[in-house]
Amino acid sequence: MTNTSQAHDTPEQSPEFDQRDFRNALGHFGTGVTVITTVDQSGQTYGVTVSSFNSVSLSPPLVLWSQVKAAPSHQAFIQSPYFVVNILAESQKDISNHFAKPNDDKFKGIAHHLSPEGIPILEGTLGHFICKKENDVEGGDHLIFIGRVMSYSYNTAEDTAPLFFWKGKYHSAADHIS
């Protein structure tokens, strides 16, 4: 097998650190796609497409995600005590693209209902987690949000595949290896 990997220095070793190339390297880690939603004190709702979601702890039940500090919705996520993680299905590529762009009324025309806290829960997803913010942690140009899952729900239909993101593109994750 041909070895196609290439070594690159990180900034400490190289002044010519190439951010684009670093992103390409990170993109080799395939992920699912979520839309994370919240609401502010005035009732304004927010939703952002996020691939940095992950599980943290079973006891207590903790999850995390990170948000770039420059995002227009960042202050809302800092201030709100709650967020909801919506796991996108393979059929929801358009939803992913929709929530990845700034928009004053992101939920117009998007099927959803509200959690008891008033946070949008998207329809047609593989599941969602309603979280209370436990902590946030500095992470360079991102802030890492850690949430305690208060309640969750998931789709039990076995044939519903997740939306999969790898090397900057959406892929089908329907096939599995055993």
Ligand SMILES: Cc1cc2nc3c(=O)[nH]c(=O)nc-3n(C[C@H](O)[C@H](O)[C@H](O)COP(=O)(O)O)c2cc1C
């Ligand atoms: C597949 C995908 C994954 C993304 N993951 C993240 C992420 O983990 N964290 C983040 O801050 N932005 C992420 N983004 C970018 C945000 O979705 C984008 O900046 C969005 O416009 C933010 O919403 P806002 O403009 O309403 O603040 C991702 C975008 C895409 C398409």
